Amino acid sequence: MYTAYIGKRLIQLVNQREGKERSAQEFFDEVYIPLFFMNERYLQHVNNSKFDQAYKQKKKTPLTTEVLANALSGQHEKILTDAPDGSFFLGGAAAEASAGTSGQVTDLVLPITEHEVYASWVGAAMGVGVSGGLNVLIDSNEVLLALYEGWYRYREYLTQTPNLKPHQVNTWNGYWLTNVFDARFDPEYPFANKSPDIKTDAKTGTASIETTSWVKVIFALSERMPNQSLNTYVYSLSQMNTTVGFVAMELPAVRYLNELYQKISRESGALTTDSFDTLYDTALGFQRACELGKIGIPALEPKQLREHMPGRGTNKPFKQPKDKDDPILITYNLYQTWIIAMLNNQQLIDLTTKVASVLNEFANEGDRGKKVNSNAVDKLLETKNRREFIEKMAEFVKNDEKNATNFDELGNTIILMPTTDFPLFMALLKLKYAVAKTK
Structure with missing residues (x-):
């Protein structure tokens, strides 16, 4: 699964930056797990994992340090002894042939090591959630490292906001890219320019981060990397997994659209202080846009x-x-x-x-x-x-x-x-x- 590839890419990048040689399992234990799961408010939802099972029982058995440590121990045992399936190899097929997420599975026995399984957890946390319920994995050093730094900001924001629901790292990633790649972003005051869009349930008081429009994410990428075309993988991991596949993002074309709009606005005299990405709304949803094969000008047809x-x-x-x-x-x-x-x-x-x-x-x-x-x-x-x-x-x-x-x-x-x-x-x-x- 591509999640394992992206996970290994991130681990390599962080190791190079920090001068370390951690394996996927060591990164999982030393960096990923303490940040994501050693707290009763998880950053990520991994369906049917040991952590998920513990979370569902938290009313009967509170998520104490001991309970979380036991969940980690049980997860290690499962990874090291069981044949990989979708409950712990993220993006993999379900264990049962009759399950809804078991389709289109090859009968070839592919070598999936425990290191790839650990890396798949890290890679799945790199998914950029966009409107329409899909995630995007982006094979770019700059994007991967930016998202990695964003994880720590997410934990910080979650701690500061007691009523914010957990498990939204992929949704957070969408917001974070539009924030960190904004020209006005200040790392000293990361939320000063652009805060997450928060929706609060009037009955329960529970707040949640709103999903970012795919158009805003693409415009943010085009501002940061105007001369690059990115290879991305579009999918969704939930009760039923969805695979859209590999989709190229033609950022130079997207950037040209923004520049052309600024030129037309100046010539017409119809100027606004609103940024291009906040004004733009598309006729196509993200999945339909992906069906065009690439995200360029045709995919950005205005609503x-x-x-x-x-x-x-x-x-x-x-x-x-x-x-x-x-x-x-x-x-x-x-x-x-x-x-x-x-x-x-x-x-x-x-x-x-x-x-x-x-x-x-x-x-x-x-x-x-x-x-x-x-x-x-x-x-x-x-x-x-x-x-x-x-x-x-x-x-x-x-x-x-x-x-x-x-x-x-x-x-x-x-x-x-x-x-x-x-x-x-x-x-x-x-x-x-x-x-x-x-x-």
Whole structure:
């Protein structure tokens, strides 16, 4: 299981940094167990482990030092004598063939040593929990060491917050990455810039850390490592294990999206003090995004943009902003950012801006009471395919000969455009037309 690989990677990194040569078992005993389990408020939940069994009995038998020591002793015995299964080889299959987490198990006898079992516990604690109930293992020295330091901060925070529920190390990891990789992070005051999002149950008073959006985690990684593409492993370990698999994160593309948004915001004058990651919300959940094979610009489609596209949504028009200070312009800048990044065709983008302005001028000409021109523009923007758009645009050439060159250029561009780009182009044209009407 990949958890064992990541666990061994971390142990090697910490050993190198500290000048030690601890084995996986020694690291387990000397570092991991004292921090995670030698306290009645565990940092991690390991289902059906000896520690989990002791925790479930704590009302009858309090988790004293002796009880925890016995749980550790029993866990060692199980690891050293029993065939590995999912209760103590984290990420492994269940022991029984009929169990729900026993599927797709090879009949080849793979050599799994006790060192790999110990390392799997450490590796599972490296999982970065994101919204959607999935964890991400990230094969990066900088990320692994940052998460390792975050463990100690988690224990500190848990101690300072008596009503905070335990067992949330993976959820904590998601928060911690967005905090420690923020440019404003101060190690002397680690929670000053960004505290965990806490939700408190009104009835019980129990608090819990809210799961971090996968988009925020990816944006944080792109800020810290803008030139790297990371290999990640996406999964979930719970009552039923889930394996999504290996997913590449294209951080340069994600970083470009942020830079493009800043450029568009400056040019439009619709500026905000909110950071890009707090404004951004995606149409796709994390698992669906992973199904694209990699996390890049396509996976970051903004939420609700699709309903403005022909063929993909309801082809709704964009609401006209009230004025230049309308907050909706910030959302429109997010939409423009993604569409422009997807099209990656500056000539088409410039032409779209020009045509949107021409359409606005045409709509305002003639008899305002009859709105003949305005209705013609609306019908043009309701088109659902290239052929229909070009046919309707031909009517504009007859009625607006002075802009025939612009329409002709746009028609030629659309003919050569990939079919998949047409919905993006139409959404961009409608958006720019709505903004042009405000100016």
